[in-house]
Amino acid sequence: MEKRWTIIQDDKTRTAELQASLKIHPALCKILSQRGLDTFEKAKEFFRPELDRLHEPWLMKDMDLAVERILSAIDNEERIMVFGDYDVDGTTSVALMYSFLKKIHPLVDFYIPHRYREGYGVSKAGIDQAKSTGTTLIIALDCGIKSVELITYAKEIGIDFVVCDHHLPDAELPPAVAILNAKQADCGYPYKELCGCGVGFKLITAMAEVLGLPFDDVYEYVDLVATAIAADIVPLTGENRILAFYGLKKVNENPNNGIKALWELAGLKKELKIENLVFMIAPRVNAAGRMDDARKAVQLFVAESVEEAKEYATMLHDDNSDRREADASITEEALKLIADNPAWISNKSTVLYQSHWHKGVVGIVASRVIETYFRPTIILTQSGEYAAGSARSVPGFNLYEAVHACREHLIGYGGHFAAAGMTLHADNVDAFRTKFEEIVQSTILPHQLVPELVIDAEINFSDIRDPFYKIICQMEPFGPENLKPLFISRRVMDTGHSTLVKEQHLRVSLMQNGITMYGIGFNMKEKMKVVEQGLPMDVVYRIDENEYNGVKSLQLKVVDVRVSV
Numbered sequence: 230m231e232k233r234w235t236i237i238q239d240d241k242t243r244t245a246e247l248q249a250s251l252k253i254h255p256a257l258c259k260i261l262s263q264r265g266l267d268t269f270e271k272a273k274e275f276f277r278p279e280l281d282r283l284h285e286p287w288l289m290k291d292m293d294l295a296v297e298r299i300l301s302a303i304d305n306e307e308r309i310m311v312f313g314d315y316d317v318d319g320t321t322s323v324a325l326m327y328s329f330l331k332k333i334h335p336l337v338d339f340y341i342p343h344r345y346r347e348g349y350g351v352s353k354a355g356i357d358q359a360k361s362t363g364t365t366l367i368i369a370l371d372c373g374i375k376s377v378e379l380i381t382y383a384k385e386i387g388i389d390f391v392v393c394d395h396h397l398p399d400a401e402l403p404p405a406v407a408i409l410n411a412k413q414a415d416c417g418y419p420y421k422e423l424c425g426c427g428v429g430f431k432l433i434t435a436m437a438e439v440l441g442l443p444f445d446d447v448y449e450y451v452d453l454v455a456t457a458i459a460a461d462i463v464p465l466t467g468e469n470r471i472l473a474f475y476g477l478k479k480v481n482e483n484p485n486n487g488i489k490a491l492w493e494l495a496g497l498k499k500e501l502k503i504e505n506l507v508f509m510i511a512p513r514v515n516a517a518g519r520m521d522d523a524r525k526a527v528q529l530f531v532a533e534s535v536e537e538a539k540e541y542a543t544m545l546h547d548d549n550s551d552r553r554e555a556d557a558s559i560t561e562e563a564l565k566l567i568a569d570n571p572a573w574i575s576n577k578s579t580v581l582y583q584s585h586w587h588k589g590v591v592g593i594v595a596s597r598v599i600e601t602y603f604r605p606t607i608i609l610t611q612s613g614e615y616a617a618g619s620a621r622s623v624p625g626f627n628l629y630e631a632v633h634a635c636r637e638h639l640i641g642y643g644g645h646f647a648a649a650g651m652t653l654h655a656d657n658v659d660a661f662r663t664k665f666e667e668i669v670q671s672t673i674l675p676h677q678l679v680p681e682l683v684i685d686a687e688i689n690f691s692d693i694r695d696p697f698y699k700i701i702c703q704m705e706p707f708g709p710e711n712l713k714p715l716f717i718s719r720r721v722m723d724t725g726h727s728t729l730v731k732e733q734h735l736r737v738s739l740m741q742n743g744i745t746m747y748g749i750g751f752n753m754k755e756k757m758k759v760v761e762q763g764l765p766m767d768v769v770y771r772i773d774e775n776e777y778n779g780v781k782s783l784q785l786k787v788v789d790v791r792v793s794v
């Protein structure tokens with residue numbers, strides 16, 4: 230697939246000013262200033278994350294009310310339920326809150342709703358179970374802000390709610406005792422991008438302060454917070470950067486038993502970086518929710534020994550293997566359906582339906598199909614008596630609006646800019662496909678159908694030497710709003726030693742001004758045609774450290790290559 234290259238432009242004056250004080254490579258100064266780190270002070274803070282710089286939890290609206298209600302529940306020996314969503318953020322935040330409370334209060338349970346039986350967020354089944362066990366306080370994490378009716382219902386039957394959430398509040402708020410959510414317009418908390426587990430961390434920080442517990446009793450869970458930050462795709466800026474930085478440090482020094490068990494099972498040895506953590510944990514926890522029940526993800530994270538954790542880790546691992554098989558075979562079937570329908574190949578959208586596809590993976594399959602056909606995509610399967618499915622967009626295209634425009638063919642739908650879900654009669658799939666294609670065709674902009682590579686800076690091969698790469702490493706952890714830098718080098722030549730590896734990966738040997746760099750381009754075999762021409766090329770890449778036979782060297786992780794113009 231051809232990509233558009235966009236090179237980010239910086240404010241030259243600011244970059245020059247930053248470079249005068251920071252005295253590191255101009256390309257790195259350009260990247261920092263593009264990311265808003267345009268003064269010596271901001272850069273220093275960025276490179277040296279300090280726990281001291283975490284904000285006071287009391288700055289969050291309702292924090293005092295939340296702490297007061299929970300502590301009175303403890304004093305009065307009330308039963309407390311910790312309730313959370315079935316994804317990584319939900320299960321880690323439940324594990325954090327449950328483990329913290331369990332040490333000071335024996336009367337605590339946790340509850341994770343079933344993805345298909347109950348769906349996302351606070352559930353009636355959960356509230357009813359709380360009622361049946363005599364629970365009078367529910368702490369909801371990573372959900373609750375939109376559950377006005379259910380929290381009203383709970384209140385009517387004598388159950389209070391404390392809500393810890395980070396989703397955007399609607400105009401009407403639930404009648405909870407306290408709502409911790411920095412995205413509320415009248416919440417003065419300085420950082421708005423915490424994930425659900427981050428909000429939970431703030432709450433236990435405040436509780437520990439009142440109870441006179443050492444910060445270590447809170448810090449114990451910082452690796453769970455880092456896991457949630459990484460998996461929930463929140464910006465890796467400000468407080469999230471500090472928490473992720475120290476959480477990763479803890480993962481590598483003294484991990485949570487569940488993380489350790491998954492790590493051993495995954496067979497990874499080296500130091501874990503944030504992308505390893507996501508890759509190892511997120512698919513396995515999500516697979517539990519998709520294929521079975523995410524309760525065991527919490528059991529994994531709260532296990533008191535690595536042995537106990539291993540039992541749950543094995544179950545998650547098996548769910549993930551099932552998930553992977555389903556996802557690979559359904560993706561293959563989906564791509565074949567398109568290839569077999571010439572009329573569909575040139576469409577500007579994809580809508581596919583097969584009644585036997587596993588509903589746990591339709592969203593993942595939609596994302597996979599987009600890797601081949603870059604356009605808004607909907608994958609449907611049978612769910613009960615209807616067809617139901619997931620839609621994924623391409624950057625810049627408002628998917629929700631497009632689905633909404635097809636509502637005449639739908640029974641129900643919901644979602645946002647980038648992703649949506651819907652239910653319809655299976656008989657209406659064809660009509661829905663036609664209408665959706667019509668809407669996409671008439672509203673999508675041509676450039677939105679071409680994937681974009683956003684390049685941070687142009688450098689020469691001669692720049693890639695110490696301390697250039699060491700400084701890039703100090704920019705970790707990487708994630709949204711702090712991505713691993715993507716570089717471009719122009720007019721490089723093949724040394725004649727570039728080859729294909731395993732028939733699908735491109736192994737390049739490139740030279741620029743007498744300096745040779747090696748690199749690998751995964752699944753880029755079709756670019757061999759470009760390299761073979763022997764013409765000057767522009768190459769887009771990230772810099773990576775490669776270890777071979779104990780020898781470390783820097784290599785290019787090639788993302789794209791073109792003949793220079």
Ligand SMILES: [Mn+2]
Nearest residue numbers: 318371425461
């Ligand atoms: Mn979340």
